Amino acid sequence: MNNKNALLIIDMQQEDGFVLEHFDTVVANTAALLETARHQRVPVIYTRHINQADGSDLPRGEPRAADGGPSSYRAGTRQVEILDQLTPQPAEHIVDKGRYSAFHRTDLDARLKALEVDTLIISGVLTDVCVLSSVFDAFALGYRIRLVSDACTTTTLAGHHSALLIMANWVYALEILTSRQCLRALEHLDYLSLIPEHPDCFAHQPHEFESTIARLNTHLARTQE
Structure with a gap:
């Protein structure tokens, strides 16, 4: 790897509104990445998905609670805070966002440019939502992306692999x-x-979905050797 990397940890928060596949493993893998990044003095940036408690900044159609506020990721609650296992250090960056992408209406791009970062190591949740959106925006902005497959997850393994395949394609x-x-x-x-x-390169028809996932996993399994 070059020396212009940053570790971007997406939305690893206390929010428990979603049951996520293999989440304990993802947390452990992210903690290992975090420890090594700190040791190697790689900049660390966290995102937090947060919406105003009154729901005033919610996009059209976003689920709401009975009081009209957001049903999850509500400002002022413990649920929006970073997981205890991944607690940011004082000098590390936290970027709050109200939409899926880490770049939408945030200063993330400016912070990365100030750090002279050209490559993002990305982990976090959800693979098929905030990670996917952030990866596409990072690509559009000219960054190289290193996506850590087993430090990401979502609500189903099918969703996780679908997102990996879309990005790989x-x-x-x-x-x-x-x-x-x-x-x-x-x-x-x-x-x-x-x-x-x-x-x-991972093009497939619906009936080929499982075999394409197997092909992707075969490529990734080789990287474990």
Whole structure:
């Protein structure tokens, strides 16, 4: 890896409104990334999804509680705070956002430019929502992206793999790697990763979905060797 990386941890918050697949493993993998990034002096940036308690900043159609406020990620509640296992250190950046993408109406791009970052190591939740949106925006803004596959998750494994396949198909600046291999990269050791070689390289029809997931996992499993 080059020396212009930043670790972007997306929405790893106390919010418990969603049951997430293999979440304990994702938290543990993220904690390992965080420890190594700090040791290697890689900048760390967290995002928090937060909506105003009165619901005034909610997008059209967003689920609301009985009082009209947001049904989740409500400002002023414990649920919007970062998980205890991943508590930010005082010098680390926290970017609050009210939409899926970490870049939408935030100063994240400006902060990254100030740090001279050109490559984002991305982990967090949900793979098929906030991670997906943030990856596409990062790509549009010119960043290289290293997505840590087992430090992300969502509500179903199908959703998780669908998002990985979409990104592998169309984000040309993308590299997908496991947390084990990312740790090696952060430590400046040889590592393995999946770099898509051409557009739509994981193209599939509905009946091929399971076999395409297996093909993706086969590529990623090789990076564990």
